[in-house]
Amino acid sequence: MLTNKFIFLALVIASFTSLTAQDKKLNFFIFVADDQYMDSLGCYNDGVTQTTPNIDAFASAALKFTNAYTPSAMCAPSRGALYSGIYPLRNGLHANHWKYFKEVKTLPDHFTDLGYESILVGKNHVKSKGNKYYKWSRQVANEEGIPGDPSKHRTFNDEKITQLLSSLDKPFVMVYGSNLPHAPYIEEGYKGFQKYEASNKFVDDEFGRFMKIFNTLNLEENTVIIYLSDHGANIPWSKWTSYNRGVKIPVMVQWPGMKMSAETSALISMVDFLPTLLDAAGKEDLSSFDGKSLVNVIKNSSPSQHKEVFFAHTSMNINEVQEPYPIRGVSDGRYKLIQNLNPSIKHPKVKEFYTGEATEWELYDTSKDKEENANLVNNPEKREIFEKLKKSLLAWRQSQQDGGLEAEHLIKPRTNTKKAEAKKKKRKGTKKGSSK
Numbered sequence: 001m002l003t004n005k006f007i008f009l010a011l012v013i014a015s016f017t018s019l020t021a022q023d024k025k026l027n028f029f030i031f032v033a034d035d036q037y038m039d040s041l042g043c044y045n046d047g048v049t050q051t052t053p054n055i056d057a058f059a060s061a062a063l064k065f066t067n068a069y070t071p072s073a074m075c076a077p078s079r080g081a082l083y084s085g086i087y088p089l090r091n092g093l094h095a096n097h098w099k100y101f102k103e104v105k106t107l108p109d110h111f112t113d114l115g116y117e118s119i120l121v122g123k124n125h126v127k128s129k130g131n132k133y134y135k136w137s138r139q140v141a142n143e144e145g146i147p148g149d150p151s152k153h154r155t156f157n158d159e160k161i162t163q164l165l166s167s168l169d170k171p172f173v174m175v176y177g178s179n180l181p182h183a184p185y186i187e188e189g190y191k192g193f194q195k196y197e198a199s200n201k202f203v204d205d206e207f208g209r210f211m212k213i214f215n216t217l218n219l220e221e222n223t224v225i226i227y228l229s230d231h232g233a234n235i236p237w238s239k240w241t242s243y244n245r246g247v248k249i250p251v252m253v254q255w256p257g258m259k260m261s262a263e264t265s266a267l268i269s270m271v272d273f274l275p276t277l278l279d280a281a282g283k284e285d286l287s288s289f290d291g292k293s294l295v296n297v298i299k300n301s302s303p304s305q306h307k308e309v310f311f312a313h314t315s316m317n318i319n320e321v322q323e324p325y326p327i328r329g330v331s332d333g334r335y336k337l338i339q340n341l342n343p344s345i346k347h348p349k350v351k352e353f354y355t356g357e358a359t360e361w362e363l364y365d366t367s368k369d370k371e372e373n374a375n376l377v378n379n380p381e382k383r384e385i386f387e388k389l390k391k392s393l394l395a396w397r398q399s400q401q402d403g404g405l406e407a408e409h410l411i412k413p414r415t416n417t418k419k420a421e422a423k424k425k426k427r428k429g430t431k432k433g434s435s436k
């Protein structure tokens, strides 16, 4: 009798425990570094970088992706893809400082439907104008606290974030948009580092501060944590281009309840993160996204669902650029095919790096040619791979309703409003002065 009672009690406790574990919904946190290129992290560079100890420690207990790409090496289109799960040409946020098409649903809206708080801390860079589906339930602006010139960059307030997270009565999805290591770089000499490295160290400190908050609040056991960068840095062949130093991004994931200390070469894209998080949160229909859920890649080491990932870039709506230089591209993880739609001009943003003649097509074997120097497009041995990738790219462009060069001519050039205002003020001041 006693034994039966004991068994019954044990069963009740067991079912209660499993129920609470199931009922407790996962939280999600994405840390987004700004303009951080992959090789500047120790964990992607044989550990030689001294600036990123917190991120490296996280990576050593995470699943590290070595074949992750953003579709565009620019702030707004990259974030636009992250928050929509849709490539920039199809979500509308193709040009920098641009906005979504009005019917595109985004991360905060999807998660509100699932009963979550959606929190954006720090950098936004995505306009909500004209789109009612881009509305975070909480937005926390960064504050001063960066050494050097505090007017240029800001950081989060640890106490405010701690209070906010401990006050929630719903599960949450939180994104932190750091302002660094984006130029202008922070005070030289920060913890012994200079320029980019000093800024990179600051990002690492920020990440460490978030991990401390999660640890203090005991949130780690129930929170999926993703570390990534929006794209590469403002260095040659990186930001503004579709070369790997620009579009290949560091991505590390820690998943609760899983021991992870591994890396995967699964081919993934920025558009995959939203469907992944929604899949884990219980959304069933993920068919509207260009991205694919990574839950099985992460939890079961399944292969990637992509054979290829794609790139789309425009120089229009970048400050002071007058002419469109559209780039489209595709990578199968090894071969990269780039199509320049206006090769008659040099890339207006990075023309100082271009020495030779621009061509419409560029083909690289990125497994052997990491710098993407040797264009294989006229190599007869690579003819088959060229034709295959070209076919995929053209089919993808069609599926994205890409208007190409003609459509980009319709985007009005953007003037730097801050600079223009300063000039205007100066002109007014001069007039005033001269009338005296």
Ligand SMILES: [Ca+2]
Pocket (backbone or CB within 6 Å): 034, 035, 074, 075, 182, 230, 231
């Ligand atoms: Ca950026």
